[in-house]
Amino acid sequence: MSTTIPPTPTGAAVPPGADRPSAPAGPPSPAPGGSGTTAPSGGAQPHSPAEREAAIRRVGAELDRALPRPSRSPMAFAERRAMAQLMDDPELKAAVFRFVDVRPACADAPALARHLAELLEDAEGSRLGRRGAKMASGRGTRRLTAGVASVGVRGMAQRFIVGEDAATAVPGIERMWRDGAASTVDLLGETTVTEAEAESYYARCAETLRTLHDAAQTWPAQRLLEVDAAGPIPRVNLSVKVSALTPLLRAHAPERGIAGATERLRGLLRIARDTGAHLHVDMESFDTRESITELTLRLLSEPEFQAGPSAGIVLQGYLTESPEHLERLLSWAGSSNRSSPFTIRLVKGAYWDHEVIDATRHGWAPPVFQDRRACDRNYEALSRRLIDASLTGRVRAAIASHNLRSIAAAAAYADEVGADIEFQVLRGLGDETMQALVKTGRRVRCYSPVGDLVAGMAYLVRRLLENTSNDSFLSAQAKGTDLDTLLEAP
C-alpha cells in the first residue's frame, strides 16, 4: 500500500467536536474515509478565521477552568512563588541553578556547604543571595543550610522523576493510568561517550520495556487511552534517545551515528514489537537531527518491522525548516507499508538556547525561530497540517506542549476536522495541564523520566531553566498573566 499525504485545504472537514461536551467523553468516532483518502467528507462549512479563533478561546477557557486551583495545593503555590521570585532575581537564579547542577557531584555535606556558600557569595547583587551566603558559611548554620538545600533539590528532582528505575517507576505510572493519563518513559543517564555506556543504556531500555510490559497486564481498561480512530494504542510506551544509544554521533558525518546506533535501536524495536509496546525516538540538537531521522525511518522501513511495533518520532517546531521536515516525515509515512500508523510528536524544541549560542559562536544563522510569536505561529500551522494528515490514518498526531494557547489551537482544530489526537506533557512541568486535559476528556500522555539523582539533575536544571525563562508560557502563567493574554493569537 502506498498513500501519499497531500496537504489538505485547511478547514475542509467535519466538525463533530465543534461543540464538544466538557464532560469526559470517549474517543470521537473514527475519521471518516479511512486510510487512503485525504480530505474527509462531511460537507460541513470550513470555519472562518474568526470562528476558528473563537473556538480556540472556548477550548482554552474550558481547559483553564479545569486546571486545579493553586489555592487548593499550598505546596504548588509556594513553589510558584519561589519560582516567580527567582525569575526576578537573575543572580540568585544563576546561583541556585549552579547549585542544583553541582549537587550530585558533592561527595559529602562539607562539600555541599562549600559549594552553596561560594555560589551564593557570587550572587552579589541579590539580597536573598547574600543572606543565604551568610547562612551557608556561618559556623552554626552551615550544615543545616546545606542540608535543607540538598533535601530541597532532591525534592525538586523527585517531582520531575517518576522513579529511580523501571521497577520503582511502575506504581507511579500505574497511578497515572488509573487517573486517566498514559505515559511514555524516558531513561535518564549520563552523556554516552563510550560503547559501554551505550550498551548499558540499551540494557536499561530493554529491561524497562519488559518490566512495563509485565506490569501493564493488570492495569484496568482505559478506552480513551487504548484506542483511537487509527486503531489500538499500546499501553507501554518508551521514549529513547539516539545520542544515548551510540557515542558515534558526529555532526559532520551522520552516517557514523546511524551505523553506531542501528543494531541497538533495531534490538529495541524488536523487543517493542514482541511485547506490543510503542517505541518513540526523541529529537535532540540540530547537529544530530539528520542521523536521528534517517536512522529511524530506515529501520522502520525494514521488512521485519512491517507489522510492528508502533513507533514514532519528534518534530521540533522551533526549527525554521520544520515545515519541509514535516512533509518529509508525512511522505515517508504515506508511502510506508507498515501496519501501524507513525506517531509524530510535535514539540517546540528543548534546545533553543543551545542552538542560538552554537550558531552565533560559529557565525551561522540560527536554525531556530528567534521570535517567540513566529515560533508559536509555526507550531499552530504545523499542528493543523499534522492533524489534517492524521485523518488518513497513516500518522498519529501528538501535540506536546504546556502552552494553553498552543494546546487549545490544536484541540479546537482537531475538533473542527474530526481528528482524534493525543496531547503530551512533561512530568513535573505539565502536571496541572495534564489534569485539565484528563478532566476535559482529552487523551493525554505524560513524559515520565526515570533515573537516579545524578542523572536527574542535568534534566532538572534544563527543565527549571525552561520553566523560569522569561520567554516561556509557564512563567507567564506563574506570574499571573490573565487568561485573555495567555490565549492571544501569536
Next chain:
Amino acid sequence: MTFINEPALELRRAEVRDRATAALADLDARLPIDVPVLIDGRPAPGTPFDSVDPGNPATVVARVQGASAAQADTAVAAAAAAYPEWSARTGHERAEIVRRAAALLRSNRLGAAALAVRECGKPWADADADVCEAIDFLEYYANGAAAMDDGQPLLQMPGERNALRYVGRGVTAVIAPWNFPLAIATGMVSAALVTGNTVVFKPAEQAPACARLVVDALHAAGVPHGALALLPGGDEPGKALVAHPGVHTIAFTGSCAAGLSILETAARLAPGQRHIKRVVAEMGGKNCVVVDEDADLDDAVPGIVASAFAFAGQKCSAASRVLVHEAIADDLIERLSGAIATLQVGPAEDFATDVPPVIDREAQERVASYVDKGGAPAAQAPAAGDAAADGGPAVSSDGYYARPTLFVDLPEDHPVVTEEIFGPVLAVQRVPSIDAACEIVDAGTFALTGGIYSRSPRTIESFVRRSPVGNVYVNQPITGAMVGRQPFGGGRLSGTGPKAGGPDYLLQFVEARSVSEDTVRHGLVV
C-alpha cells in the same frame, strides 16, 4: 571598522559538505602545484623538493623550488629596496590592501581549505577554521594598523605640539609552521606588512603550496612584489635569514629548540648590522587540563578528547596532560579510555575522520617512539581504517597515521609526561588536590595553554590566578583560540609572549617615534 570573526562553514549541512568535496576534487585535478622561489615577483628555480599528502604520500601536492642562502640574501636586498616606498604609505592605505587580501581569501574559502586538507592533512573543520583565522588576522590587523595612524595621545603644553607615531622597523623575516599553514603564516606576514615592514617569508617545508596561496593573495591585493618575497625550503634559507644583518625583525612560530636557537643567533651582531634584531617567537607547549573532583565528566571527557586528539594533537595549544583529582580519577580514566576507543583514524578529507594522519614520516616515528617508551597504554584508538565504514575514502597503508594513545600514572619525570610530543598522545596523572595540580603546572617549562573543569567558583579563581599559561580555559576545550576573542600566546619557554589576534600584537612590529615641535614664533603661539 568593527571586527567580526569570519563565519565557519556549516559542515553539518550535507549540501555544504558536498561543495567542500567538489572543491577538493577541483584541487586534485590541478595537482601538483608549482611553488617557485619568488623574489621581486620573479619566480626563480632552486633545489627541487615535493610536498605530499600525509594521508597518501604518493600524492604530490606541490613541486617546490627550495631557496638557497644566496637567494635569501637577494630577497633581503629586494625587501630592503622596497621598504622606503611601502613604509611611507599610511596605515590606512596598507590596511585597505590587506583587507582586499581578506576578500580574495573569502572568495576562495573552499579552495584554500581544500589545500590545507590535502597538503597538511587537516580535517575539513580544522582546515576551514584555518582559512577563517587567516581572514580574521587580515581584518583584525588591518583595523589595528589603521588605528595606529592616530598614534597615542600625549600631554600637550602651550606652544609645544607632541605626537607619538608608529613606524615600521624594516625587513621582517617570517618563519612559519605547517600546523596552521594558512592562518599563522598569514597572521605573521600581514602583521609585519600592514605596519609598514617588508617581508621575506620562509614557510614550513611541509606547507609550501599553502604559503604560495597566501603570498599570491597578498600580491593580488596590491602588496608590491618587492615588499613580499617567498623562500620555500628547509633550514638553509631560514638560517640565512636569521643571521642576516639586513633583517630587523624575525617572526617565528615553531619548536622550542628552533626558537631558542633563533634568539641566540639574532642576539649576535652581524658585521655591518646597525640595529638590534627583535624576535617574536611562538614556541611549544606541554598543556595540561586539570579536572576537579566536582567536574562534570559529561563535559570534561569530550572536551579533553577534542583538546588532545583533534588534528592528531598537532596544535601548539593541544592538551597532552590531564591532572585529575584522585576522587574521580577512576571514573575519568574509564570514560576517557572508552571515548578514545571510539575515535576513527583516517584521511583528512573523510568527514567521518576524528583523527587525521600526522604531518610526515618523522612525526610518525617520533610519536611511535614515545608510545614505545610509555609502556602498556591504558587505551588506544583502532588503527587507521580499522573502524571506517564501507564507502568512505580509501585508507592508504602508507599514510602517516598514529593511533591516539592514553597513558595513565606514568612517573612525573617520564618523557611522555615532560616532553612535547606534538602528536595524539595523552598522559593522565592523579593529584590529591587542585593545589597540587597547580604546583605541577607551575613547575613546567612551558606556559602556553591550560584548562580546568570545576564547578567551584573559588577553585576556578585560584587556578586562574596561579596558572602561568598565556591562555586559560575554564570548563571548555583548550584549543581553538579565536582572533579578537582569545588573543593567543604563552610565556616561559612557550614564546616571547606576543598575543596573536590581540590588541597588542602589532606593537611587536613597529618602533614608536616621538615628535615634539615648538610652535612659538616671536613669543607667540602660531
